[in-house]
Amino acid sequence: MTDPGxxxxxxxxxxxxxxxxxxxxxxxxxxxxxxxxxxxxxVIGALRGVEPAQLVVVTGQGREQVxxxxxxxxxxxxxxxxPVQNGTGHAVRIALTALDDMxxxxxxxxxxxxxxxAPGDTPLLSAASVNALAxxxxxxxxxxxxxxxxxxxxxxxGRIIRDERGRVTKIVEQADATEAERAVTEVNSSxxxxxxxxxxxxxxxxxxxxxxxxxxxxxxxxILVSSGDAIEAVLVDDWHEIAGVNDRxxxxxxxxxxxxxxxxxxxxxxxxxxxxxxxxVDVDVVLEPDCVVLPxxxxxxxxxxxxxxxxxxxxxxxxxxxxxxxxxxDATCDGAQIGPQASVGPYTYLRPGxxxxxxxxxxGFVEMKNADVGEDSKVPHLSYVGDATIGExxxxxxxxxxVNYDGxxxxxSVIGDDVRVGSDTMLVAPITVGDGAYTAAGSVIVEDxxxxxxxxxxxxxxxxxxxxxxxxxxSSSARAAARATSSAAEAAGAASAAGVASVADAAGVASAxxxxxxxxxxTGSDQNGSPDDSEGDAS
Ligand code: UD1
Ligand code: CA
Numbered sequence: 001m002t003d004p005g006x007x008x009x010x011x012x013x014x015x016x017x018x019x020x021x022x023x024x025x026x027x028x029x030x031x032x033x034x035x036x037x038x039x040x041x042x043v044i045g046a047l048r049g050v051e052p053a054q055l056v057v058v059t060g061q062g063r064e065q066v067x068x069x070x071x072x073x074x075x076x077x078x079x080x081x082x083p084v085q086n087g088t089g090h091a092v093r094i095a096l097t098a099l100d101d102m103x104x105x106x107x108x109x110x111x112x113x114x115x116x117x118a119p120g121d122t123p124l125l126s127a128a129s130v131n132a133l134a135x136x137x138x139x140x141x142x143x144x145x146x147x148x149x150x151x152x153x154x155x156x157x158g159r160i161i162r163d164e165r166g167r168v169t170k171i172v173e174q175a176d177a178t179e180a181e182r183a184v185t186e187v188n189s190s191x192x193x194x195x196x197x198x199x200x201x202x203x204x205x206x207x208x209x210x211x212x213x214x215x216x217x218x219x220x221x222x223i224l225v226s227s228g229d230a231i232e233a234v235l236v237d238d239w240h241e242i243a244g245v246n247d248r249x250x251x252x253x254x255x256x257x258x259x260x261x262x263x264x265x266x267x268x269x270x271x272x273x274x275x276x277x278x279x280x281v282d283v284d285v286v287l288e289p290d291c292v293v294l295p296x297x298x299x300x301x302x303x304x305x306x307x308x309x310x311x312x313x314x315x316x317x318x319x320x321x322x323x324x325x326x327x328x329x330d331a332t333c334d335g336a337q338i339g340p341q342a343s344v345g346p347y348t349y350l351r352p353g354x355x356x357x358x359x360x361x362x363x364g365f366v367e368m369k370n371a372d373v374g375e376d377s378k379v380p381h382l383s384y385v386g387d388a389t390i391g392e393x394x395x396x397x398x399x400x401x402x403v404n405y406d407g408x409x410x411x412x413s414v415i416g417d418d419v420r421v422g423s424d425t426m427l428v429a430p431i432t433v434g435d436g437a438y439t440a441a442g443s444v445i446v447e448d449x450x451x452x453x454x455x456x457x458x459x460x461x462x463x464x465x466x467x468x469x470x471x472x473x474x475s476s477s478a479r480a481a482a483r484a485t486s487s488a489a490e491a492a493g494a495a496s497a498a499g500v501a502s503v504a505d506a507a508g509v510a511s512a513x514x515x516x517x518x519x520x521x522x523t524g525s526d527q528n529g530s531p532d533d534s535e536g537d538a539s
Pocket of ligand 2: 119121244245246
């Protein structure tokens with residue numbers, strides 16, 4: 001940042017009292033959002049770049065909403081109320097008077113030095129431009145420095161009028177301009193730096209003698225010139241920066257420009273964006289070099305992505321931290337911490353308080369909330385994990401539910417290290433499953449499981465032989481059953497002729513395994529119910 005000519009910026013004033021009727025919204029105009037901040041938030045961000053001693057926001061329409069937003073984004077900022085919108089000059093006089101009153105309350109003199117002013121509806125304004133403006137004022141000793149732009153279509157803007165020597169003499173509003181003045185394409189951005197004392201005096205001389213019957217802040221320029229003061233004009237590099245947002249079309253245009261600015265910066269800083277046109281990155285997002293973002297991805301709030309991580313396609317990450325080398329795809333994550341080398345997705349929903357430690361996995365159709373998943377632990381498929389702590393190298397079988405809610409209160413679950421939770425297990429919290437324990441597939445676990453135990457909590461299976469042929473005669477199932485029975489009988493005949501164990505015997509072993517509490521083959525998380533498969537699946 002350039003040094004504002006050694007002179008400190010005493011105050012920054014944001015004008016945000018207007019109604020913004022063209023937005024057609026119950027939300028005050030300056031609270032409409034783009035790329036992770038409200039318009040007001042963007043403008044305050046730019047003004048904070050000059051480190052003003054005080055920051056004031058003039059509020060009016062939607063006062064309560066604007067004040068509460070200010071409290072959130074800039075608690076040191078002060079809201080000053082303008083009860084009727086008598087114009088931008090009137091708004092600034094109210095703000096300056098409030099600043100002087102605050103100083104007086106602390107026994108300090110009136111505001112002295114540089115005062116910068118910006119409208120609340122120019123979200124693309126950069127800190128660099130505000131800084132250049134304050135620096136120019138400080139260095140020149142002028143009474144005011146104006147941020148001006150050359151625009152392709154000046155309609156609606158105040159025109160910068162210069163004398164034959166090129167010195168700024170006044171600003172003329174659209175409604176008050178002559179035909180010749182309307183042809184001027186050099187316009188007022190509504191961003192100003194003033195000498196506080198000169199501004200204070202000039203504001204007392206404002207009138208409402210104009211087409212809109214308002215006290216125009218730009219009129220201060222004419223008043224200062226007539227009393228012999230010099231006015232500096234600083235031309236902004238890119239006129240888009242000062243484009244005011246008055247309706248939702250302009251808001252979308254500003255958002256697209258800001259998005260382009262943000263993604264371009266990240267690509268220049270070493271981030272791979274496969275499709276910048278479908279990648280939305282909020283201003284406060286941090287992307288480390290050599291991370292890769294795939295198409296259709298929104299990175300929102302204070303999301304951070306570390307080097308080597310791969311995010312997308314089709315992700316929405318809000319306030320989520322993604323560690324080095326992690327892979328996240330087709331996922332919605334809010335307030336999650338995804339550790340290094342962890343893997344998320346596809347079709348995964350990670351809610352606030354989710355923490356995946358190094359190498360952990362939240363796979364397809366998995367939802368998590370307030371869950372701490374230990375290193376190398378896996379939740380590969382179709383599960384809900386809520387209010388849980390899971391140790392290391394543990395595998396949670398497909399379709400497991402952490403039953404955390406009893407209808408009134410939420411309860412916690414603690415699962416140890418190297419645990420194998422069988423598929424379709426209901427873990428009814430509060431519950432503790434010890435290190436190295438197993439649960440049988442299809443169990444409802446309501447009591448703590450000691451380390452190394454197999455917990456079985458399910459009804460014994462009963463096969464009613466011949467039920468289909470008897471109760472569903474003539475159905476396709478009955479015909480299939482009849483075919484199977486006769487071919488099994490044939491096979492049994494052939495096998496006994498050859499002296500080997502019958503198919504029916506083999507089937508008997510499998511059914512014993514499925515019902516026996518001491519047969520760990522029943523616990524597997526994968527579709528075929530084998531624990532070995534569940535471990536293979538977790539890798
Ligand atoms: C203003 C300038 C114009 C400039 C343009 C740039 C005036 C008279 N004109 O016009 O020279 O080219 O901005 O965008 O200043 N506000 C208040 N209180 C009021 C009136 C306005 O706080 O009593 C706030 C509005 O909420 C808004 C800002 O001041 O944020 C500018 O007001 P707006 O009515 O939008 O002025 P423009 O017609 O755009
Ligand atoms: Ca405006």
